[in-house]
Amino acid sequence: MDPHLLRTFAAVARLRSFSAAGDELGYTQSAVSQQIAALEQDVGAPLLRRRPVALTDAGARLLEHTGPILLRLAAARADVVRLAGPPPATVVLGATPLCGVAPARVVAVQRAMPRVTFTLRVAGRAEVATGVATGALDLGLVDGVAAPSDPLPLPDTGELDTAVLSEGPVVVALPPEHPLAARRGVRLADLADAVWLDAPEAATPPAQLRALARSEGFRGGLAYPGTDTGVLLGLIAAGAGLALLPSAALPPALRGVPVAEPRLVHRTELVHGSLTAPAAALRAALMS
Amino acid sequence: MDPHLLRTFAAVARLRSFSAAGDELGYTQSAVSQQIAALEQDVGAPLLRRRPVALTDAGARLLEHTGPILLRLAAARADVVRLAGPPPATVVLGATPLCGVAPARVVAVQRAMPRVTFTLRVAGRAEVATGVATGALDLGLVDGVAAPSDPLPLPDTGELDTAVLSEGPVVVALPPEHPLAARRGVRLADLADAVWLDAPEAATPPAQLRALARSEGFRGGLAYPGTDTGVLLGLIAAGAGLALLPSAALPPALRGVPVAEPRLVHRTELVHGSLTAPAAALRAALMS
DNA sequence: CTACCTTACGAAGGACGTAATTATT
DNA sequence: AATAATTACGTCCTTCGTAAGGTAG
DSSP: OOHHHHHHHHHHHHHOOOHHHHHHHOOOOOHHHHHHHHHHHHHTTTOOTTTTTTEOOHHHHHHHHHHHHHHHHHHHHHHHHHHSOOOSEEEEEEEEEEGGGTHHHHHHHHHOTSSSSEEEEEEEEHHHHHHHTTTSEEEEEEEEEOOOOOSOOOOSSOOOEEEEEEEEEEEEEEEEEEEGGOOOOOOOGGGTOOOOOOTTTTSHHHHHHHHTTTOOOEEEEEEEOOOHHHHHHHHHHHHHBBBBEEEGOOOOEEEEEEEEEOOOOEEEEEEEEEHHHHHHHHHHHHHO | OOOHHHHHHHHHHHTTHHHHHHHHHHHOOHHHHHHHHHHHHHHHHEEEETTTEEHHHHHHHHHHHHHHHHHHHHHHHHHHHHSSSSOSEEEEEOOOOGGTTTTHHHHHHHHHHHTTTEEEEOOOHHHHHHHHHHSSSEEEEEEEOTTTTOOOOOOOOOOOOEEEEEEEEEEEOOOSSSSSGOOBBBGGGGGGEEEEEETTSOOOOOHHHHHHHHHSOEEEEOOOOOHHHHHEEEEHTTSBBBEEEGGGGTTTTTHHHHHHSOOOOEEEEESSSSSSSHHHHHHHHHHO
């Protein structure tokens, strides 16, 4: 279970090809073959069916573990080198799309500390969380909807410190002509049969809606894998599907119907591992 | 960051000796020295101070990661081999001390399925959780106190399925002559200055009490690292310190004062990874 | 027949043990 | 001086690449 082997196993499973995985990782196809054989011998079971390349049951199970394991390993390395390395003169802040408001404060910090360069990067939830864990980001701003006492669900990367930056009401965003647009409030569970926008990186993904409403349904409509807020709002306005939005982010062109049951809030959290000095300054500014 | 190196690093840190770590792992002291050197070169920072052997800051940080990483790796291996291996004729159930009641049902299952052997093992929370993750245990019964909506805190081993088996009221267990014994109820936060029994494997550890009460204090009195329920109750009766107990487990010799704030329950959860057929049968019986 | 995985084999590098060396108490 | 980690060095084993060999579509 050498991480090296796990990494090539994951590449093979993703690309469904030994040779393509070899190309990607800088190995010959022979080396990949030998690595997979070694891994299969190690766990004592075939992991892949060849020609065409497909996962066996055991392989599928192992694949579920590889991501978190490799991420954990990368996080450990990042954590230690950050502590050992020199104090950096740059801070990278990652933010989920709907955190748009808060980063305005970064500008003030940049003015106050002209010697360090601050850069802002917008990405999906998963990418922000893993970026923070692996040190690609110094700070992460993640938004999402949850019950007030629950934390936002983040991928498993070991403990990350989180602090609540703001909380606000959630609404179901609708185009004005939608039949529900005039309602004063709506229970999430009643919308299980509606079509929801499937934009896992930009809005609440359907799977999480099911968890929030504790009911089945919430099938996704059009899928939008990107992170652009403008596109997201445009799709909602065009009737591609419903979405949960913070009422603060609702543009005039859309209607928002408050969510009644169970009490949900839109929250943005600041998440980070160990902090460099300038990153700590930014954090302080964001939380003030 | 080869797991192999992490394992010997952890051993050296624990034993504070290269040679002792070598003995334990079956290496020469030279090999251990080379492994540590390789690891330090890999992360680019010294991890240990020599003579006496002690962790540097970077080493301490890395050590925080090694446990979860190695555990995660072991869990992955266990998960895959269980899926690949032959159906076992034995089921091992691990249980935390205060789960004493539930295992009675194991007897009935054993009678119904005489071909498979069931064995029960009592251990601390951490050991049960890691045992389930690594496959040493097929099922785990963990008890603890938490808010009704929160899960019991378990070490990070990747997702484990959990199901609530039972919930009941919590009381502060006291010897009859204790000044508080006559009280009708008490707020946890008011007991922050009391002496609490420090028995992390058998009862709620002080650190978790602080989290539950959201306040400081709760200094531990006498420490009892074992898992014997009789000893635990004896220590409480002898006045070694307070402890949180499920009211169902309170013996006649002790007084129990209900906990008023915040709403807390004692819960026992059934936790498992992938299940073998006989383990699934036991699970079904325990949950019925 | 062709794309693609596997096996064979040789070379390079890595890992461990023995033994000599150095450093700390 | 004694204890314990490091360095030197030889050996063995692992891993990769090249190239030949299978095998399914």
